[in-house]
């Protein structure tokens with residue numbers, strides 16, 4: 016049975032209840048940026064795997080240098096020199112030092128490093144003797160084995176998105192191959208007789224199809240692979256044919272347009288005629304009220320409003336967590352920040368949650384949101400560029416400047432590939 020008129024939270028929950036992670040693949044770690052780990056990663060060895068010097072200087076026995084002062088340096092015999100990647104068999108005896116560089120393993124017998132600045136031999140690489148000018152604490156300038164990562168420690172959890180830092184961590188523990196979820200393939204189908212491809216000239220009454228490209232970017236940024244279908248007229252047979260052809264290829268389908276109550280709003284009928292069922296229609300929000308969620312051939316179909324900004328907000332709230340859940344992300348929900356509403360948006364009361372375009376900046380240590388005074392209409396696309404967030408003005412509560420509101424930040428990364 017199709018439900019009508021869900022809250023935003025109910026709608027998100029319903030969508031997430033009908034998506035599941037896609038299959039997993041093994042791939043070289045170097046190619047895994049933007050994928051999600053399908054297994055925990057543990058360290059097979061400690062990091063660092065040896066005690067190492069943190070400074071350029073001399074490995075010493077700290078007991079030898081406790082009395083050192085600049086006036087009465089302690090003199091030590093230099094028994095060799097090691098840089099990072101080198102090692103020595105020499106076991107340090109009382110009265111001895113080894114010239115050592117940052118990253119090199121601490122020789123046996125040494126328990127501290129006197130950095131060059133407290134010695135008189137910095138610029139004398141061949142010196143056979145060094146004067147230590149100050150005492151050194153035990154363990155000084157030494158990074159101990161396992162200090163960063165203990166052997167057996169869980170380095171990364173299943174469900175973590177692999178970003179730059181995660182790639183560095185995987186490399187640090189010597190992981191060359193990872194098991195990840197493949198990126199879900201998300202079909203994009205824009206409908207409407209008015210739509211014209213960007214290569215074509217416009218005739219009167221027609222507009223360029225922009226939603227397809229907006230969604231292509233959003234899907235890539237959110238960890239999916241967009242599969243761009245040819246736009247279709249809002250003829251139910253054409254839409255059904257396009258959906259039927261797409262479903263075997265995609266993990267989920269996003270459509271735009273045709274979800275309101277106009278004579279040519281055929282999406283709900285098309286979902287049915289494609290062998291699916293409509294789970295819900297309409298969410299208590301604006302823009303994006305007529306958002307529709309269906310299941311066709313056991314795959315999720317998200318029907319976005321045709322108005323570009325309405326479709327954008329629908330995508331941000333529903334497509335984003337759906338893709339992340341399909342991509343295996345442990346916490347797929349989009350989490351807004353709390354920011355201070357800086358100015359009164361002066362809204363009519365309509366009994367719906369509003370999502371407003373806003374700039375967000377830090378003023379006097381507070382993140383403050385300034386709703387755009389114009390260009391909030393669902394059909395306006397130009398004001399989607401250059402904003403930092405959509406802020407949410409709840410239907411129920413009266414919100415005034417100074418109150419905290421939710422801000423859905425739009426820091427979209429740019430990444431990915433497009434299915435040709």
Ligand SMILES: Nc1nc2c(c(=O)[nH]1)N[C@H]1C(S)=C(S)[C@@H](COP(=O)(O)OP(=O)(O)OC[C@H]3O[C@@H](n4cnc5c(N)ncnc54)[C@H](O)[C@@H]3O)O[C@H]1N2
Pocket residue numbers: 205206207209210222223224225226227271272273274275276277280302303304305319320321322323325393394
């Ligand atoms: N009598 C009522 N009319 C409308 C209502 C209502 O409650 N009662 N709701 C309005 C709201 S709110 C929205 S949002 C829209 C939703 O429309 P649809 O999702 O059915 O979308 P379409 O009718 O196909 O198109 C709406 C609008 O968007 C333009 N559009 C469509 N696709 C694209 C595209 N790919 N690229 C760029 N622009 C696109 C289309 O030309 C229309 O101008 O319904 C209201 N009506």
Ligand code: MOO
Pocket residue numbers: 300301302303304305320322325393394
């Ligand atoms: O809600 Mo419509 O979603 O205003 O644009």
Ligand SMILES: [Mg+2]
Pocket residue numbers: 272273274275276277279280321
């Ligand atoms: Mg319509």
